[in-house]
Amino acid sequence: MPRAENADEEVRPAPERRRRPTADDRMLTFHSRLRERGLKSTGQRDDIARVFFELRRHISAEELYAEVKKVNPHVGYATIYRTLKLLKECDLLFERHFDEGQARYEVAGEHHHDHFICDRCGKIIEFENDDLERMQRAIAQKMGVLLTHHKMELYGLCADCRTRQ
Ligand SMILES: [Zn+2]
Ligand SMILES: [Zn+2]
Structure with missing residues (x-):
């Protein structure tokens, strides 16, 4: 089932959501990966990471900044940016570049x-398709290449925007 996501809309079925690690789980992972790197967790870093883990996915740095401000008004934009970089280095974040838009971040x-x-409207809908995945592996095999990862991005009008046309 596709998961529509823009503002606060989320249609993923509940049982699947419950299996996902919580923000607390991810904070523990974040702290242990910081320790591995000889880094300490700081109050600001923690506030940013927690908001990121708790929020909806595919968030831009500016959107995250606005959300973090509600929790900790002292956090500056540079700290947001550095923390996003750190979360990426800790393999806790995926950076997405859809079309020419600004970078968006989602929990890894x-x-x-x-x-x-x-x-x-910029709505992002996630989907999974086994046929598509299989086909990509078949193409790679045919080319004799080793596939490490892929990005599949479809663009167009969402169902809401279609009806509004
Ligand atoms: Zn739309
Ligand atoms: Zn996604």
């Missing part, structure tokens, strides 16, 4: 999925 370690992006 979720099930593999691809994206549909609405050209009009």
Whole structure:
């Protein structure tokens, strides 16, 4: 089942959501990976990481900044940016570049999925398709290449924008 996501809309079925690690789990992982790197957790870093883990996915740095400000008004944009970089280095974040848009960040370690992006409203819908995955592996095999990862992005008008046309 596809998961529509823009504002606060989320249609993933509940049982699947419950199996996902909580923000607390991810904070523990974050702290242990910081320790591995000889880094300490700081109050600001923690506030940013927690908001990121708790929030909806595919968030831009500016959106995250606005959300973190509600929790900790002292956090500066540079700290947001550095923390996003750190989360990426800790393999806790995926950076996405959809079309020419600004970078968007989502929590890593979720099930593999691809994206549909609405050209009009910017809604991002996640999908998984076994046939598509199989076909990509078959293409790679035919070319004799070793596939490490892929990005599949579909663009167009979402169902809402279509009906509004
Ligand atoms: Zn749309
Ligand atoms: Zn995604």
